[in-house]
Amino acid sequence: MHIERPRDLAEALAGFDSHPRATPLAGGTDLMVEVNLSHLRPETVVALRRVSELQTWDDRFVGAGVTYARLQAGPFPALAELARTVGSPQIRAAGTLGGNLGTASPAGDALPFLAALDAEVVVASHGGERTLRWDAFLVGPKRTALRPGELIVGVRLPDHIPARQAFGKVGVRQAMVIATVNCCVVRDEEGATRVAMGAVGPTVLRARAAEQLVSSTSRPSPSMLEEFQRLVSDEVVPITDHRATERYRRHAAGVLARRTLERCLAP
């Protein structure tokens, strides 16, 4: 195996020039599991943890190399909340936002936040940069629009980020658990609401009918919240796997979305 350990983005992208099929490595919390299980034997690795550009963030951009431990202390409430639910302290110290996007698991905990904000993924190759909205980047379970030689640089957030935002996760225990269902709700001062649901479809998805229902009113009534829950359960497309049945996930998705919305509505 050959490894490149670039210090900046230009060096990292140049690494791909000489090794177009190289595997990017960030925190290793997904990739090394595959290596340890002998599912993966990369020939060339480009290790990204020293790349300074990927470590940067401000109030509109989060670099791909920012770890959950850092996000936990960051300025975005739902992002901080979801970061705290990821794995364990050891996983949060190593695992990154870019790695969550690169893996593109339907259950990735950072993804509902990005979907709820209509965030864009900034990717770069030696040829230049392009920007893809979350739903153009995440194209299927564990599938992204990333081309060989391209790196995720980070995530661009919209100019207006609603202050009311919350993340919710259902799993079999509190710590160290992959979501059975996860959810992010954001709601602006006019009431416009966005609801993103994870682990209940091939990629994270938006519950648009449910969003529309509660966006028109400043204070949804109890019966409207019931209807909201029902619409979310209708809109998700879960499967049965070792974590839960399709039926359980559909029900849990509605309940979780409703509770997460209620947290956004709290005074």
Place this chain on the structure above:
Amino acid sequence: MIVTLQVNGRSHAVEVAGWESLLWVLRERLGLRGAKDACLQGECGACSVVFDGELVCSCLVMAADAEGAEVTTVEGLGDAGGLHPVQQAFVDEGAVQCGYCTPGLAVATAHLLETHPDASLDELREALAGNLCRCTGYGAVLRAAVAAQRGGAEEAAP
């Protein structure tokens, strides 16, 4: 390839293969068998070490990417003078049964008390959530963590 890293304050240049984890290098190439290989999936924390100031699962660190890193394992906690206060507290409180989880828990506890000396009991629990123990039920482990914390606080007091 050759990777140069510091382990417990000593510099090592080791030959590593591409698929090797830091855990493998510590155990099989440097003979430091404190960190345990139990799950190799980041789930159990028995392989916990401090890596450039962060508590991580060494089974998930690619050894080739550890170039230039500073690593502390359980072997680096105590010194010639004796056990680290956290290790002593584990002994005193009977927080060790089969012992498989102990090196990881000791490193995690010592790291927490160093970075958050005032951690509350809830924070201690959350901080140790990545270290599984099949034997103790965690009660004695938490008592040991609290005892080490008190000991540290008394030492720091004027």
